[in-house]
Amino acid sequence: MTGTDTKAPAFRILGTTGDVTNCEHCHRRGLRKTVILLPLDEDGAADGDPIHYGTGCAATALRTTSYKIRTAARAADIQATIARRTEQRDRAAWALPRLEDFRANLARRMAAGDDADTVATAHANRLGSAVWRYAPELREQAEAEAREAYAVGGLDAVLALYDRHIATAGRLSRLDPVIY
Numbered sequence: 638m639t640g641t642d643t644k645a646p647a648f649r650i651l652g653t654t655g656d657v658t659n660c661e662h663c664h665r666r667g668l669r670k671t672v673i674l675l676p677l678d679e680d681g682a683a684d685g686d687p688i689h690y691g692t693g694c695a696a697t698a699l700r701t702t703s704y705k706i707r708t709a710a711r712a713a714d715i716q717a718t719i720a721r722r723t724e725q726r727d728r729a730a731w732a733l734p735r736l737e738d739f740r741a742n743l744a745r746r747m748a749a750g751d752d753a754d755t756v757a758t759a760h761a762n763r764l765g766s767a768v769w770r771y772a773p774e775l776r777e778q779a780e781a782e783a784r785e786a787y788a789v790g791g792l793d794a795v796l797a798l799y800d801r802h803i804a805t806a807g808r809l810s811r812l813d814p815v816i817y
């Protein structure tokens with residue numbers, strides 16, 4: 638027997654979730670939230686998939702108090718939120734100049750009198766690809782909106798749709814990830 642046998646099993650607290658409401662340790666159900674624990678090997682690297690424990694079982698597993706678990710989980714949740722918002726901001730900052738370029742291209746082609754149907758089809762795709770950069774789940778919706786806008790209001794309506802997306806991406810790109 639070595640001294641390491643008395644060490645608490647190593648986990649990193651990743652945060653909390655309301656998506657899993659049963660403790661994988663004691664199998665208690667109907668918890669409001671569970672703590673997400675990442676098992677670590679002795680070098681501190683991830684060792685398997687995250688597990689979900691109630692606060693009490695997490696405290697026992699980490700040989701600490703429920704209070705400390707809650708405090709650490711809250712801090713991890715805040716870090717995760719900041720990381721998510723930072724990524725969203727960076728994606729929006731990447732998309733913004735593309736949206737502006739595409740809008741300028743549309744304005745040029747309108748001024749040049751290019752075939753409106755051709756221009757509208759190309760720009761539904763372009764808008765979708767730019768929106769995909771900051772909101773992947775909205776790509777198809779953005780393309781559908783561009784086609785709808787063209788059907789209803791012609792290329793002027795597509796231009797207005799660019800303005801709306803430019804405003805959204807602009808707002809997201811200026812977000813302070815730490816303030817929420």
Ligand SMILES: [Zn+2]
Pocket residue numbers: 660661662663664665690691693694
């Ligand atoms: Zn439990």
